[in-house]
Amino acid sequence: MEQQTPKSKRKRGRQQRRTNITRQKLLDAAKTVFSERGLDLTRIDEITERADVGKGTFYYHFRSKEKLIKELIKGMLGELVAVIDEKCEGINDLTALMDTLIQVHTEFFSNRWEDFVLFFQGRADLTLQVSYSGIDTPFVDYIERMESLLDSVIEHRISKPALRRIACAVAGFLSGYYSFAVISPQGEDIDETFRSLRGAMVASLVRFIKETAPSAEAIGNVENNTSVN
Amino acid sequence: MEQQTPKSKRKRGRQQRRTNITRQKLLDAAKTVFSERGLDLTRIDEITERADVGKGTFYYHFRSKEKLIKELIKGMLGELVAVIDEKCEGINDLTALMDTLIQVHTEFFSNRWEDFVLFFQGRADLTLQVSYSGIDTPFVDYIERMESLLDSVIEHRISKPALRRIACAVAGFLSGYYSFAVISPQGEDIDETFRSLRGAMVASLVRFIKETAPSAEAIGNVENNTSVN
DNA sequence: GTCAAATCTGACGATATAGTCGGAAATGAC
DNA sequence: GTCATTTCCGACTATATCGTCAGATTTGAC
Numbered sequence: 289m290e291q292q293t294p295k296s297k298r299k300r301g302r303q304q305r306r307t308n309i310t311r312q313k314l315l316d317a318a319k320t321v322f323s324e325r326g327l328d329l330t331r332i333d334e335i336t337e338r339a340d341v342g343k344g345t346f347y348y349h350f351r352s353k354e355k356l357i358k359e360l361i362k363g364m365l366g367e368l369v370a371v372i373d374e375k376c377e378g379i380n381d382l383t384a385l386m387d388t389l390i391q392v393h394t395e396f397f398s399n400r401w402e403d404f405v406l407f408f409q410g411r412a413d414l415t416l417q418v419s420y421s422g423i424d425t426p427f428v429d430y431i432e433r434m435e436s437l438l439d440s441v442i443e444h445r446i447s448k449p450a451l452r453r454i455a456c457a458v459a460g461f462l463s464g465y466y467s468f469a470v471i472s473p474q475g476e477d478i479d480e481t482f483r484s485l486r487g488a489m490v491a492s493l494v495r496f497i498k499e500t501a502p503s504a505e506a507i508g509n510v511e512n513n514t515s516v517n
Numbered sequence: 518m519e520q521q522t523p524k525s526k527r528k529r530g531r532q533q534r535r536t537n538i539t540r541q542k543l544l545d546a547a548k549t550v551f552s553e554r555g556l557d558l559t560r561i562d563e564i565t566e567r568a569d570v571g572k573g574t575f576y577y578h579f580r581s582k583e584k585l586i587k588e589l590i591k592g593m594l595g596e597l598v599a600v601i602d603e604k605c606e607g608i609n610d611l612t613a614l615m616d617t618l619i620q621v622h623t624e625f626f627s628n629r630w631e632d633f634v635l636f637f638q639g640r641a642d643l644t645l646q647v648s649y650s651g652i653d654t655p656f657v658d659y660i661e662r663m664e665s666l667l668d669s670v671i672e673h674r675i676s677k678p679a680l681r682r683i684a685c686a687v688a689g690f691l692s693g694y695y696s697f698a699v700i701s702p703q704g705e706d707i708d709e710t711f712r713s714l715r716g717a718m719v720a721s722l723v724r725f726i727k728e729t730a731p732s733a734e735a736i737g738n739v740e741n742n743t744s745v746n
Numbered sequence: 747g748t749c750a751a752a753t754c755t756g757a758c759g760a761t762a763t764a765g766t767c768g769g770a771a772a773t774g775a776c
Numbered sequence: 777g778t779c780a781t782t783t784c785c786g787a788c789t790a791t792a793t794c795g796t797c798a799g800a801t802t803t804g805a806c
Contacts, residue, residue: 324646328557342785405644412641415634417553456697464693468685488728496721571755
């Protein structure tokens with residue numbers, strides 16, 4: 289075995305670089321086509337065409353379209369979570385956290401339309417009975433990251449399900465607004481709009497959380513059933 | 518011409534009924550399959566199979582899958598808007614309006630999972646460059662309905678774009694929460710969860726709107742601000 | 747009953763896409 | 777340079793789906 293790369297089987301160098309480049313070309317092309325045609329209607333031929341490589345090359349790098357999608361979504365959400373972690377580290381005030389979260393999301397998807405489409409398409413896929421296998425995990429990780437951030441900032445202890453509800457509301461609000469803004473007229477700058485709404489969003493989400501934290505806990509005696517805890 | 522049905526070309530009766538039944542069977546089957554496989558991956562054969570009719574029958578009733586989708590989404594959103602109109606008529610208090618809107622959405626999608634999937638899939642489709650033609654109009658109508666309701670309830674005049682932003686935020690929040698809750702663990706009852714969050718949602722959306730209405734107006738001169746308060 | 751129009755059927759031809767495979771080209775070791 | 781290994785290519789096969797069409801069946805008028 290070689291000294292530099294004990295992880296791989298054999299020797300590396302320019303070959304390794306070429307592989308990475310080709311692989312990246314495929315990933316980039318795929319993201320582009322996905323944002324144009326959607327996950328389902330994208331054909332492998334179209335991806336390889338855009339990437340300007342032969343069709344066989346695709347199958348050399350990825351077992352199937354499903355694996356590719358899984359990798360893309362996992363990568364994208366991984367990046368998002370990483371930025372969230374970085375920017376939110378050490379914050380222990382709820383308002384500050386909300387403000388940063390919104391900022392991070394806005395900045396992340398700004399000028400990365402393809403990633404937002406990927407995000408939204410992937411999430412829409414989760415509502416189906418048959419979806420691309422494995423793409424749920426990254427989304428769950430993402431939500432759980434938000435949960436733990438919220439948890440560390442909310443005063444009194446609240447239950448796991450209650451946390452989950454709040455995290456879903458926050459995440460839903462963020463992407464929900466974005467997605468509807470798409471229908472907006474003219475060449476309105478969504479990001480700037482989002483920025484201008486940021487203050488109000490923060491304030492209302494904070495209020496939402498503060499009011500929900502106790503009441504979300506109380507679920508169960510509301511109706512008569514479902515004893516969460 | 519016959520006396521009963523002057524609208525149609527010729528004679529009607531049992532034949533008319535049979536047609537309607539078959540057509541409805543196709544629409545129902547389509548909705549079901551769409552919620553399982555998604556719009557794109559649904560095959561005509563699968564729809565006719567579920568509806569228990571011959572394949573040719575589909576093409577007798579619908580020119581294409583695209584037309585079918587358009588009709589389904591238009592119908593579904595038409596129903597939703599109708600309920601919204603009915604329940605929100607005469608309301609002139611912002612808080613009451615928000616409360617009713619949330620209630621209507623929850624009730625509407627409760628036990629109508631297929632419709633929610635249709636709603637969400639359709640909306641996800643709008644983020645693409647190539648989507649099913651014609652499905653944007655119903656969504657725009659829906660948003661505009663919300664706009665006019667908000668307009669009639671918010672005190673001071675605000676501009677069209679500002680209204681649009683607020684309506685998007687409200688609609689995004691509603692469906693966004695719902696869609697993320699899907700990832701929720703166990704057999705949690707989303708509707709009940711939603712119900713328990715309703716109070717907080719109303720309060721925070723009202724606050725959001727009241728804070729946004731003036732500041733959304735000020736877009737353009739913003740930039741480094743976020744003057745919450 | 748007869749006839750015409752409306753509705754339904756499913757086999758069929760045309761087309762499109764997935765995934766494979768034998769071989770070409772590039773790389774690295776020597 | 778040779779040779780083995782990795783990477784890439786694109787023509788090909790196998791399969792899946794669309795949309796059509798000629799004919800069967802049902803309905804309504806008479």
